[in-house]
Amino acid sequence: MSVSPDEVKVLAFDVFGTVVDWHGSIAREVDAMRLGVSGERFAIAWRAGYLPAMERVRSGELGWTRIDDLHRLILDSVLARYGITHLSAGEIDHLNKVWHRLDPWPDTLEGLRRLKSRYTICTLSNGNLGLLTNMAKRAGLPWDLILSAEVFHHYKPDPETYLGVAGIFDLPPDQVMLVAAHKEDLHAAAACGLRSAFITRALEFGASRPVDISREPAFDFHATDLPDLASQLGC
């Protein structure tokens, strides 16, 4: 461990996959709709459009566009691909907002409560503020502050997001730690001088698509879940 828990003041959390189970939540809701496609496959197809859609914003091809609207662009194409044409506009809008209704991982609430007792905990998510607020209210996520790419008008992994968190709290970057299940996100944060905590979420993409959760020495912490991180940080 290269960093003392006292040197860190703010924990900034990736949300989709790290705090909430997007894959399982979407699969369950889509299965319940009986659309003729497996919920698991639908969830994977939807999420596959996520990085390319944000890249269109990051490259400047699209002006600033919220995740709710990017999700809708991708959803329309996924529905077309599976030949699903019978949903009303209202039903499609409701389905699009399943991202506001994602369930936390089973360890999340305990982990966040413990970490909040010692640190300021905030989100740093590409999800928009309305989405993150609705999610937190429904699931009881006890954020001290909800921060989003929407505040910075930059998507992760743009440096403006990581440095933006430090700026908002008027802290040097090394007093902020990103907590995430995604190695690229952590590497980008570390390149900006933030601390990094890797949370292993092997099942983020479902049981049939295990994720690389190997330890990387570049990260300051490696934890199996949020309570494990809390224990390592003395919370």
Add this chain to the structure above:
Amino acid sequence: MSVSPDEVKVLAFDVFGTVVDWHGSIAREVDAMRLGVSGERFAIAWRAGYLPAMERVRSGELGWTRIDDLHRLILDSVLARYGITHLSAGEIDHLNKVWHRLDPWPDTLEGLRRLKSRYTICTLSNGNLGLLTNMAKRAGLPWDLILSAEVFHHYKPDPETYLGVAGIFDLPPDQVMLVAAHKEDLHAAAACGLRSAFITRALEFGASRPVDISREPAFDFHATDLPDLASQLGC
């Protein structure tokens, strides 16, 4: 009453004076420092610089500047006016952050808890995000979302702030209600199509400077405190 409680989805709160007692909190802390000036007078002098300082930003004379930094500019001039020259840089920084340590009014926590049970509750404050986060964490203010002029790079009463809240939740303005102890703030919100709830805080400027708390028919609600508003809204 011109609006049904069901038509409103989001309550956006002014903070300084409406939710927390800036005058009493600053007066107490300054009195404890024994600076040779009454805490009450010091608080009034500091606050008197607030609107003119924001006006320098709103007019474009200053680029975007956070309240923490505007507070510091005003503080330096107030210290000079009272001939207070013995404080260290660290002591002045600490005093400047008294705005992060303001105490809620005695009714605030009960009122917010009740209102949160039915509505999404957020701040809409000219205070910066770090200030509002530290304040909420210390005082236990249970915001669903902390919003600030800092997100919009506009200070109230610019329309971008009121309309910004509606935009973030993807709602028409009349489904958002501003809750505030300041009539100008409520009139500006109403001019943007938001609903308005006036909270009477007669002692905002201290017992010797009572505030105009007369009823105005233009406002949708008139409440003596936050629990009174909760009762009127059926919470």
